[in-house]
Amino acid sequence: MTSREQGNEAVAPISRPSLTDGSLFIGGARRDAVSQRRRDVIDPSTGKKITTVAEGDAQDVDAAVRAARAAFDEGPWRHTPARERGRVLTRAAQLIRERTDELVALESIDAGKPVSLTRIIDVGNTIAQFEYYGGLAHSLAGATRQTAFPSMAYTVPEPIGVIGAITPFNFPLILSTVKIAAALAAGNTMVHKPAEDTPLTALVIAEILAEAGLPDGVLNVVTGGGEAGDALVRHPGVDKIAFTGSTAVGRAIASTAGESVKPVTLELGGKSAQIIFEDADLDVAIGKAIEGFVFNTGQFCMGGTRLLVARPLFDTVSKAVAGAAGGVPLGDPFDPATVIGPIAGARHLEKVERYVELARSEPGAEILAGGHRIDLNGGYFYAPTVIVGMANDSRLVQEEVFGPVLTIQPFDTEDEAVALANSTQYGLAAGLHTRDLNRAHRVASRLQAGIVWVNTWGMLDPAMPFGGLKQSGYGREYGPEGLAEYLNTKSVIIATA
Ligand code: NAD
Numbered sequence: 001m002t003s004r005e006q007g008n009e010a011v012a013p014i015s016r017p018s019l020t021d022g023s024l025f026i027g028g029a030r031r032d033a034v035s036q037r038r039r040d041v042i043d044p045s046t047g048k049k050i051t052t053v054a055e056g057d058a059q060d061v062d063a064a065v066r067a068a069r070a071a072f073d074e075g076p077w078r079h080t081p082a083r084e085r086g087r088v089l090t091r092a093a094q095l096i097r098e099r100t101d102e103l104v105a106l107e108s109i110d111a112g113k114p115v116s117l118t119r120i121i122d123v124g125n126t127i128a129q130f131e132y133y134g135g136l137a138h139s140l141a142g143a144t145r146q147t148a149f150p151s152m153a154y155t156v157p158e159p160i161g162v163i164g165a166i167t168p169f170n171f172p173l174i175l176s177t178v179k180i181a182a183a184l185a186a187g188n189t190m191v192h193k194p195a196e197d198t199p200l201t202a203l204v205i206a207e208i209l210a211e212a213g214l215p216d217g218v219l220n221v222v223t224g225g226g227e228a229g230d231a232l233v234r235h236p237g238v239d240k241i242a243f244t245g246s247t248a249v250g251r252a253i254a255s256t257a258g259e260s261v262k263p264v265t266l267e268l269g270g271k272s273a274q275i276i277f278e279d280a281d282l283d284v285a286i287g288k289a290i291e292g293f294v295f296n297t298g299q300f301c302m303g304g305t306r307l308l309v310a311r312p313l314f315d316t317v318s319k320a321v322a323g324a325a326g327g328v329p330l331g332d333p334f335d336p337a338t339v340i341g342p343i344a345g346a347r348h349l350e351k352v353e354r355y356v357e358l359a360r361s362e363p364g365a366e367i368l369a370g371g372h373r374i375d376l377n378g379g380y381f382y383a384p385t386v387i388v389g390m391a392n393d394s395r396l397v398q399e400e401v402f403g404p405v406l407t408i409q410p411f412d413t414e415d416e417a418v419a420l421a422n423s424t425q426y427g428l429a430a431g432l433h434t435r436d437l438n439r440a441h442r443v444a445s446r447l448q449a450g451i452v453w454v455n456t457w458g459m460l461d462p463a464m465p466f467g468g469l470k471q472s473g474y475g476r477e478y479g480p481e482g483l484a485e486y487l488n489t490k491s492v493i494i495a496t497a
Contacts, residue, residue: 006443016114016334017105022053022199022223024060025206027067028216034059039196039223044112044342053199056224060229061191064220066164068189071109071217078159082089086137089181090361091212092205093130099208103201105172108333112341112380113296115334120297126173126205127340127462129478132462136273136483140186150497157487158188160263161239165254168245169195169344170299170402175267176202178462178477179242180209180219186486188239189218194227195245197345209391217391233257242485243267244301245473247400247426265475265485267301268468270401270428272449273421274304274457276325277414278312280433281455286320288433289406289456294328294340294384295458298404302429302466304457307408308395308417314410318388320370321408325384331376342379345405349373349380352403356385358396364389370404370440397422414443422448427469429458450476 021038023030037055042048053343054060071076077085098104103126104118113122130319142155165179176192183190194202206221209287222228226249233241233256242268243253257264274292276285292304309317330340341347353373359365369384382403388399397407411417421430430449450467453459465479475485 013104013186013336014108014178014334016109019051019200021051022203024054024056024064025203025221026060026064026225026373028077028210029221030203033057033224041110041200042345043109044344045377047346047378047380049215050109053198053223056193056222056228058227060222060224061193061228061235063232064191065162065164065232065235066219066238067220068191069237071215072161072189074161075087075189075215075216077189077215082137082140082185082186085185086134086431087214088209089130089134089137089185092209093127093134093281095208095212096127096130096205098205103173103204106204107199108341109495110198110370111169111172111337111344112333114201114341115340116336116338117296119314120202122171122173125462126177129174129177129181129462133185133483137185140483142489147493150495150496154492155166156490156492157186158490160486160488161188162237163188163190163486164235164238164241165190166191166194166229166232166241166243166245167194169197169298169348170301172198173201173205175244176393177205178482180205182477182482183242183486184209184214184218188486191220191222191232191238193222193224193229196223199223211391216333229253230256233262236260238262240264240486242475247473250473265477266468266473267475267477268428268471269305269426270301270468270472271306271398271400271424271426272302272304272429273306273308273430274430275308275417275421275432275443276317277417277432277434277436277439278308278310279435281435282317284311285454286317286324286431288431289317290324290328292431292457293406294325294404297340297343297382298352299344299402300458302451304404304431305401306421306424307406308411309408309421310417311410311412314408315384318368318386318408321406322386325369325386325406329381330374330381340404341386342381344380346380348402349382352382352401352405355396355399355401355403356387356405358394359390362390362394362396366390392420392423399425414439418443418446422446425471428472429453487495
């Protein structure tokens, strides 16, 4: 993420927030779900209920889409000069900066994120995204083209219309605001459906944007679960779906959206390999190997959860990673020293446990570290887990666990390392550690991944596009490519003779 090394800065203490019940945000106003249903929100570090949010369903989605539709078709937003739209986003960035502590507290209690990281990673990137797309809006432009006939021919970038944004639980702020900032910069209106497990910051972002000058109805928020998400995908008033989440749900969404030829971008799951070659800087490589699977308690789509190590280094690296993993500070997310918080929900913890059980029944597999829950304050804690000896075709090596679980495998040649790295259905991220510049370029070009890191891991920046290949999805977020996902190109040809 942006400047992750800044995590070493001193962090002011943050206390647990006192919460009021959450509502929907439609047409610029808070309201309850039509059904009056509510959903409990759980603090994953204690397992206790902290508040409730409105449980939206198809009726609420319909109201939100109507508000977004009216704001697009009749409202001023799409016709507002792009640089003025950019100014609204930049103002929002400043308001978020001023409300950092509040957002850190909300995101941390909701998702179990350590406050020290939430400040830098989640809120820091949210600000950076609004600033980046606020600036990029100033450069929105078409092109003039020469044709074979007498004409004045030009292209115009136009907003797509109403965007349905559906986001997952692991980075609630970042993954929603990357969509919101880019889609609004392009002049669209939106309905956002945040994850049911982590809905708290979505409403605050909508209110901050309203305060920054976003007209009513341009951004609407419907909290709820898969039922609300499905209603959004099916709604005829929605022109495009921007989805981040699991491959299974992404597949279902693409299929449903296909029925009405609704465009979709899909940021889906991953099972990314990190390769340590024999000439790597081992201190850096081991540090990144640990960070790669414990960061965000392993709930990182780009987690480096498959470590591939040159055979002569295999024992040394495996022992070093397993030895150090247990020493990474784990505990209360509101303790500034904590680096690993709980898993974000009970059902996610159970899934991690089921995957690690597979290692216990696999001949030759050995759990070098972790492999168990940690009993702490009733929260959903799981020890960082390091496993060697798994077959490459085992489910634990091939499927996304989404927890702090690392498998380590040896390789003998560069070709074998590349083949192993590319051997899953996913293609989200990959990394390699080497001091050989030729090898760095050669292997980076052979890895099937949307982003490749060399001698580092997990660095993301609003200027650099990311997204998947294969079953990790299609479309890109971040960069000018991320803005282009929310634009249609119109060609205008005027006869001049
Ligand atoms: P999920 O797919 O279970 O849920 C994501 C969102 O989809 C939630 O808001 C959920 O309510 C909604 N949803 C569920 N069923 C739906 C349906 N039928 N129609 C429409 N919406 C529906 O994912 P999750 O468990 O919240 O998040 C974890 C997954 O997200 C992992 O697979 C992870 O790799 C992936 N992820 C990918 C990226 C990326 O950029 N590629 C980033 C973060 C997370």
